[in-house]
Amino acid sequence: MSDDRVYPVSIEVNGTLREAQVPARLTLVDFLRDTLRLTGTHAGCEHGICGACSVLLDGEPVRSCIMYAVQADGRKVTTIEGLAQPDGRPGALQDAFCEAHATQCGYCTPGMVIAAHALLETNPAPAEQEIREAIGGNLCRCTGYQQIVDAIKLAAGKNTGNAA
């Protein structure tokens, strides 16, 4: 039911502190997209399955569609825009996705990149099965995952100096 009350939140988004007054029921994905106009984070299923809305919360990948903005108060959020270079060009992992042509429609891509980034932060040289498990909660309908797995291997190779 509609409730006009709003609550203050203070969230560090891509390195910048963002403060706002938000309704309790505003999801984090809607806060990012509608309030901050960071539209790189996509809503796919809005029930926590497809992973398109993944962002990093204090470095951990989470589903921003099943989390409220007020729950992110005082936390650090990184979105797909935050993984690009300062001038907006692709960062290293994003560049590997371009090299391997790991996108088609691009809709699941931000969530995939977020999941891959979180994997490589903790496991710089993952095996193929570890890559598949890391992106196993992110659905893609275009690619059959093959070129996404290739891209993550490529990025991992560059991480460890063993470019594929």
Next chain:
Amino acid sequence: MSIAPPQGFRYIGKKRRTKEDPRFVTGRGRYVADIALPGMKHVALVTSPHAAARIKAIRTDKALALSGVQYVLTGAELCAGTEALLPGVDAPKVTRYPLAHGVVRYAGEWVAAVVADTRALAEDAAEKIEIDYEATEYVLDPEKAVEPGSPLVHPAHGSNVLYRRKFVWGPVEEDFARAEHKLGLRVRWGRSATVPIETFGIAAQWDPGQQLLDVWASIQMPKYPDQIARALRLPGNAVRVHFDVDVGGSYGVKRGIKHTVLVGYLAKKLGMPVRLIEDRLENMRGGDMHGPDRIFDLQLAFDSDGTIRSLKIRALDDVGAYAGRSPLQLGKPVGAIVGPYQIHSVEYEPISVMTNKTAQEAVRGFGQSPTNYALESGIDAVARHLGMDRIALRQKNFIRKDQFPYLIPSGTSYDSGDYHAVLDKALAAADYPALVAARDAARKAGRLAGIGISSCLEPSGGNSSFEPLFNPKNETTTWMDSCLVRVDLSGAITGVMNTSSSGQGHETLVATVLGEVLERDPDTIRVVHADSLNALPSNSPVGSRMAIMLGGAAAGAARKIKAALLAIAAHNLRKDVAELEYHEGSVSVKGEPRQTLGWAQLVEIAHRKFHQMPPGLEPGLQAKFVWEVPTGGGLPTADGRIQMYPCFSFEAHVVLVEIDPETGQPKLARYACGHDCGVMISPDIVHGMTFGGIAHGIGAALYEKFAYSDNGQLESQSFMDYLIPSALEVPALTIADHCTPSPHTTFGQKGSGEAGYLGAPAAIACAINDALAPLGASIAELPMTPLQIWTRMQLARAGN
């Protein structure tokens, strides 16, 4: 035909980065949900809880009393204010509007639309709308729906059958009489769809000053602007569709006419920008995106040596409660009705029947993949009957490479191919002897394992000939596409395409082709999507057509630019064009390289120096090209023969499946696909779509189903019930390329947008049944879910 591998291309067929990827990987795509219009209002939908009911009363006052609610629209007003949506076949009494009026015909059908300041407020208000229904009889089983006395989904139509015809091509009865063996089988393709990760969305804004409706949509629909304008009773030039919206996946389903008519009506009526972004439930239940749901009855006539003489197919397709383009999905398979096989005669009886379910829309392959599954099941049944090897049987019946062009009984001529070579490549890529050894070792160890084989065609680039075939009142014989190329004063090239893209990389396609013809670096070429009032004719990216049709149009326009440059050079160098040569944008006198006019000089003459222009040539430097389907367009013969598609890609799948003996969970242990789509313009794009098509086929074969309860409720309403394969269900995939150029196209290309999906379900079904064979069990229905496999295993072990 002599078949040489493609040689001498500068950019075509090379590993190159795509133009679209950088914006997608950085989150800078622009999808419909990213469009924020000032003052925009939001729509939520009230839907029917009944499979069939009369609407007795709708009370909206409590919803309208909520702060922030702008309007509630119901069917009575919308039906009075708009034209009915067009059915794909001649069924004028199967009327349809975006909102139900008087009756509802499926659970989830839209009954009212609420417009509010935010989506959340609109949903709150939707819950306050009270509707009185009187439940009526409904029918869910398509076989019951065709029987006399069944409840009628549209009583005014007089029957639940939307379309039915028996085609006979060639001496079917004689061939059956002469054949040494006959067999019959029934297989069923379950109700699944493409289910893009982005739902459908539309935003619209009416400008009363200009009398113009601007539309931004997640769309993949031929003749979309025309259909909206017609339904909204507007002239065609009062609707402007912005095709520069990135579409988050479609694979056929994003047709969106009813959504757009609803939102367009509201935007005009209210004088406010209005947006509808489906949530996942709206998408899966009332979004009109279910795919074919077919029962096939096949009969095959064949000899002891494996020669298949004739084929009868009866296909009963449950299209749900409304027509749309769905009946036509039984029409496309006519163009490849014998698959890759030399089958002398065919009887085909497509039956399109309505039930009280969500309406069917186009799905990747437009009905071809279910037909391929049925045909391949028939081939496997023949192999079992004769005790013949499945591969040898296919090889025996394949059309040989020296038989092209090959005319099939239903009137289509296949362009080219080498099916034996591609199957051989697939078997080699899978290491078939090792696959057999692995299967046999698994069986010896008491596990269940099976190998699946399939081979099929991908008809591509057609002119929608199923429309006149299935509806004599529809005389569509062209399905053109176009490209405009501009070279500006700085010498930069811009290609203009005329529809939206949903992941197929068309900007890369156009840039590569323009670069190839003009010998300019594709990375420097920009490609834009015109809005519909600026656009040349296009029929949207359907039917694996864009490499053929947009690629051909771009090449045609680029050749006109090149001809203009040569004409300018000839005039200024005082030579005949025949004495000149073009190289990377410069034009020289043959053998005299010092007599050269460079790209910048030629462009400047075209843009500034009319006194140096040859007589009769327009100043400026731009060219358009509108291309008709290369095999032309004609109407079908009286017995329903028609050249339906110009180009035929081919694919052969080889898969090893192991089944967990405790849970029935199948695991795809090895997967290889041999693929021939002629000359690949962008190999990364072709491979990507083929990988994705296989993954989609894995879903259709094993996991995905829109299941209905006995009282007509959709039971798969979320991604917890409708299971899309993840990276853990899709194995590492191997594609073995082969290239048989098409003689009909600019560079020898064929279509590939539906690749993988067309053969994967057949191959996986074949593998599951090979795995179950030692138990004496089999399954003749997709999806072959783990539960279904487990159940068959238990029944077999219990001796049933």
